[in-house]
Amino acid sequence: MLRRILACILFGLGLLIVTFFRKYSGQVIPYPFLFYLAGLAMFMIAALLLRNVPTRIQLTLQKQIADLKENGNKIRVDFSQCEIKENNYTEEQDKFETPNELFSFGYGQEIQVLDAFTKPSHNVEQIQINQSIIFFNYQNNQTGQEEIFVSRVINKDRVTLMFHLEQQKSTTLFVDKINRKKYYFDLAFLNN
Structure with missing residues (x-):
């Protein structure tokens, strides 16, 4: 359950960061491309975490x-x-x-x-x-x-x-x- 929550948080953060920095043209943040890559990395880590989480049916069957x-x-x-x-x-x-x-x-x-x-x-x-x-x-x-x-x-x-x-x-x-x-x-x- 904790793994699923962590994956959802990473997915949300990654999606927000990627959406924000996709067309960022401001001067405040010097390297927006690195933030964009970090958002993509968070998104991919979340997808990997969710892929390996057992479903409720699998947990019920194991019990x-x-x-x-x-x-x-x-x-x-x-x-x-x-x-x-x-x-x-x-x-x-x-x-x-x-x-x-x-x-x-x-x-x-x-x-x-x-x-x-x-x-x-x-x-x-x-x-x-x-x-x-x-x-x-x-x-x-x-x-x-x-x-x-x-x-x-x-x-x-x-x-x-x-x-x-x-x-x-x-x-x-x-x-x-x-x-x-x-x-x-x-x-x-x-x-x-």
Whole structure:
């Protein structure tokens, strides 16, 4: 929260300084260009700070995961007893797309439009998307029913995922004691 406040203050100051010194022609301040650059630097630092700040949804999710780890039932998941399903497809993506419109320049977009008329395939590229999920069937001893737990979508193909799971052998599944539909597969080892 403090980081977000600092970023907003830097953003505001940077914007004010850049706006003021953009067309400054007075004699009181000897080097207005340096102030202009300092304002731009503040603006860029604020953008970087805001980019790395977790959102409220991410913070809520982290709290829920911590609560499940602390208070939930812990079930050992043997990966040899799991089923892996995959969904692989290709997707067209813009080659020159900028992730943030704030940092894109107008002439780049105009060039892309002109290229699209002459060579439609020049602006796009085919990207292979690999997605897999893990299915775990669990026999609940308390109710006698079989439960199916599904992992989050993992951005790996089936073979790569099987290799990682074979190395890890097992993990822990944290399940809420009251609502069995709230659970968390501990797959943090896949991020390494």
